[in-house]
Amino acid sequence: MDLAYSRDYEIFRSEVRAFLRQYWAGPNRDRAKRAEEARVFREAAIEAGYLYRSVPKIYGGSEQVVDILKGQIIREEFERVRAPREVDGVGVTLLLPTLLEHGTAEQKACFIPRTVTGEFVWAQGYSEPSAGSDLASLRTRAELKDGRWTINGQKIWSSGAHLARYMFMLARTETAAAKHAGISYLLVDLKQPGIDVRPLKQMTGGAEFCEVFFNDAWTPADWIVGERAKGWRVSRSTLKHERNFIGGVDRIAKPFERLVGLAKQARLGDAPAIEDAEIRQRLARIAGSVAALTYSSYRQTSLAARGEDPGLIQLLFKLYGSNVGHEIAQCARELMGDSFLLAPIADGARSDGIEKWNQQFMGSIAVAIAGGASNIQRNIIAERGLGLPRSVN
Amino acid sequence: MNFALSEQQQMLQSTVAAALAAGFPPQRLHSLINRRADDGAHTEFDGLELWGLPIDPKYGGAGLEMIDAALVAECVGFAAAAVPIVNHWLVAFALSHASDRDIAAKWLPQLATGKLRGTVALAEGESRWLPDDWTLRGDGGTLNGEKWFVGDVAPNGLIVVGLAGGELGLVLPDASGIGTKVLDGVDRTRSMARLRFTATPFVPLGCVADGAVRLVDAALILTAADAFGGARRLLEMTTAYLGQREQFGMRLVQFQAIKHQLANIALEVEPCRALYWYAAHAFDHRRDECSASAALAKAHICDRFLQMSRDCIELHGGIGFTWDYDAQIWLKRAMFDATIYGSARRHRERYARLVGW
Ligand SMILES: Cc1cc2nc3c(=O)[nH]c(=O)nc-3n(C[C@H](O)[C@H](O)[C@H](O)COP(=O)(O)OP(=O)(O)OC[C@H]3O[C@@H](n4cnc5c(N)ncnc54)[C@H](O)[C@@H]3O)c2cc1C
Numbered sequence: 001m002d003l004a005y006s007r008d009y010e011i012f013r014s015e016v017r018a019f020l021r022q023y024w025a026g027p028n029r030d031r032a033k034r035a036e037e038a039r040v041f042r043e044a045a046i047e048a049g050y051l052y053r054s055v056p057k058i059y060g061g062s063e064q065v066v067d068i069l070k071g072q073i074i075r076e077e078f079e080r081v082r083a084p085r086e087v088d089g090v091g092v093t094l095l096l097p098t099l100l101e102h103g104t105a106e107q108k109a110c111f112i113p114r115t116v117t118g119e120f121v122w123a124q125g126y127s128e129p130s131a132g133s134d135l136a137s138l139r140t141r142a143e144l145k146d147g148r149w150t151i152n153g154q155k156i157w158s159s160g161a162h163l164a165r166y167m168f169m170l171a172r173t174e175t176a177a178a179k180h181a182g183i184s185y186l187l188v189d190l191k192q193p194g195i196d197v198r199p200l201k202q203m204t205g206g207a208e209f210c211e212v213f214f215n216d217a218w219t220p221a222d223w224i225v226g227e228r229a230k231g232w233r234v235s236r237s238t239l240k241h242e243r244n245f246i247g248g249v250d251r252i253a254k255p256f257e258r259l260v261g262l263a264k265q266a267r268l269g270d271a272p273a274i275e276d277a278e279i280r281q282r283l284a285r286i287a288g289s290v291a292a293l294t295y296s297s298y299r300q301t302s303l304a305a306r307g308e309d310p311g312l313i314q315l316l317f318k319l320y321g322s323n324v325g326h327e328i329a330q331c332a333r334e335l336m337g338d339s340f341l342l343a344p345i346a347d348g349a350r351s352d353g354i355e356k357w358n359q360q361f362m363g364s365i366a367v368a369i370a371g372g373a374s375n376i377q378r379n380i381i382a383e384r385g386l387g388l389p390r391s392v393n
Numbered sequence: 394m395n396f397a398l399s400e401q402q403q404m405l406q407s408t409v410a411a412a413l414a415a416g417f418p419p420q421r422l423h424s425l426i427n428r429r430a431d432d433g434a435h436t437e438f439d440g441l442e443l444w445g446l447p448i449d450p451k452y453g454g455a456g457l458e459m460i461d462a463a464l465v466a467e468c469v470g471f472a473a474a475a476v477p478i479v480n481h482w483l484v485a486f487a488l489s490h491a492s493d494r495d496i497a498a499k500w501l502p503q504l505a506t507g508k509l510r511g512t513v514a515l516a517e518g519e520s521r522w523l524p525d526d527w528t529l530r531g532d533g534g535t536l537n538g539e540k541w542f543v544g545d546v547a548p549n550g551l552i553v554v555g556l557a558g559g560e561l562g563l564v565l566p567d568a569s570g571i572g573t574k575v576l577d578g579v580d581r582t583r584s585m586a587r588l589r590f591t592a593t594p595f596v597p598l599g600c601v602a603d604g605a606v607r608l609v610d611a612a613l614i615l616t617a618a619d620a621f622g623g624a625r626r627l628l629e630m631t632t633a634y635l636g637q638r639e640q641f642g643m644r645l646v647q648f649q650a651i652k653h654q655l656a657n658i659a660l661e662v663e664p665c666r667a668l669y670w671y672a673a674h675a676f677d678h679r680r681d682e683c684s685a686s687a688a689l690a691k692a693h694i695c696d697r698f699l700q701m702s703r704d705c706i707e708l709h710g711g712i713g714f715t716w717d718y719d720a721q722i723w724l725k726r727a728m729f730d731a732t733i734y735g736s737a738r739r740h741r742e743r744y745a746r747l748v749g750w
Binding site for chain 1: 397399402632636644646647648649652653655656657660663665667668670674678738741742745748750
């Protein structure tokens, strides 16, 4: 056991640092300029081999030999100076791995390069009004006629679909087949007359997910990923990525750091809240969970680097992270005092800005729903992790 | 960067687990808690020659690290084995820090072979577990006063005693003036006594710098590891039992309510593994983080163990509430682990202070 990096890795780290010193001056004060700067920076970082390491060069990646520890060093160093990493969004986190695994050469060439740069923005079209946790019961139909797929039906909760150009979706292509066996994985251009995207206002006030209606919408016959009727399997590899992605330790460790900051800023009685015995207990209790998750991720990373299966722990990350998110929300609420009454980004908000924590209070609920609700995680842990039988409900 | 066990470490755990399973089958544990005659032997475990595991090779030990000791402690917790190894190692840790090197040179080799046994006497009752709390004074080279909850007191063994001012003293074999009162502990897989010292001679250990703190850190880490092992055992036991128990014409594990309860327990238990590993690793390699990590791991894991042991017994139904079923053995170990060396509340407050909140 050794938490230090060997000499070779430390040399690599200093190379990454030197690169960052040369190419990254920190986020621009002028927000308008940030996107363009990030684009230019990413180009250089791909050229240097630091981003999109698992994506072949011909598709715009840096095509590096798999090295989990180098990946970790890059994340640490980029994070330290707040340099942009891979483009955010489901196009990179979900679609990209799926295309790499199941896509044809044409699909890869057509979609990956511009997804990597962020030019192509994607939405995920899985859930439907009557198919959520029971996703395989989805009903949106796609029929192959005249050399193209004709799509009819409705998707819902599709994050960012109003801002996206394309969607990767699951549709029923074989009506006679059993539930899971009749689904295909399709790519669709959202900018067409047969598709109507309607943003749904979220409880936080923003409109970040949408309903998407398909009315004789179409997509080319060869915009199917993987074989026809094999979409369930193709999509499952996507969901696996999503579980790791949402369970990412950063998503827990960062809000916890901010929570400690809030406890230092907020006051209880005459003193900073962090001096209150009860608050210290609560913070330390959460710190135990955050530390357990963080060190478990070190273990997972080390085992993965050795090519060994970390087992049960992998299945726990999503639910564990959701639960810690709930605990952070509850502790924050106590620290917020009267600011809990204010809208998160209220007009005339108080100057200390503490009401923005209402965003975390609500957002942490979404984490427990999106990407497989907590009860579904419990099913997965019980069945795949503990080897228990499938449920009789 | 490698936060996973080496082959040797995996081997260590599997051989220790096998030896303890052979030496402490459930029948023997029940005979221990029923206070039937037990020869106190741990032949299979002795055969592994682990008494000197953390002791410097120059004194005849194996020179392994805290993580290795903790991996063994996890196995002890899993087996609920009545082997006095943890207290013995704590003495070794304390003596390794003695500024008087003659003490180390004299006693460590004997501890390393296991021919001489040792234990620690730290608590004074009323939750006085930690160096700042100790009041026992060693005036004029003798001790007068009491120590509580002392485990594994061996005839003619060494006893490391916590003294006022966070000092440590060593009571040598055959020392006079020690009155021992055996306490009826809730956890009968571990022995416990109150020691009364009356003009008992001792040797000051004169520990370098933070010797008593190091000793307590070690105790916290090994207790956390024990708790993780115990929790693993109870989860395994409960999953197996519910896998064969039938009600409503089905095995109970087929009910989703049961599956979710088991998933929630696994969720709380499994991440504790890396938490105690980290604290153990920090003991040798990240000393500035060690006390905080040890406090956090002890509080977190022993808390989880205590709660999950209640849940597991509830999940068993009536059988789980009986004296003769195995589950109660680990519930009581959880009660012990939660209390020994100080409560979760205490260690969370220490953690808060140590990280500068
Ligand atoms: C912020 C946000 C963003 C999202 N983004 C997207 C997106 O971009 N694309 C997309 O396709 N979807 C998206 N979703 C949808 C998300 O995947 C679904 O909401 C989720 O899978 C749950 O489905 P549902 O909402 O239909 O709830 P339901 O499936 O109806 O579940 C309701 C409740 O019942 C429980 N439950 C369901 N089945 C079982 C069972 N078998 N046993 C026990 N309990 C059960 C669930 O845990 C849940 O608590 C998003 C959701 C949110 C909140």
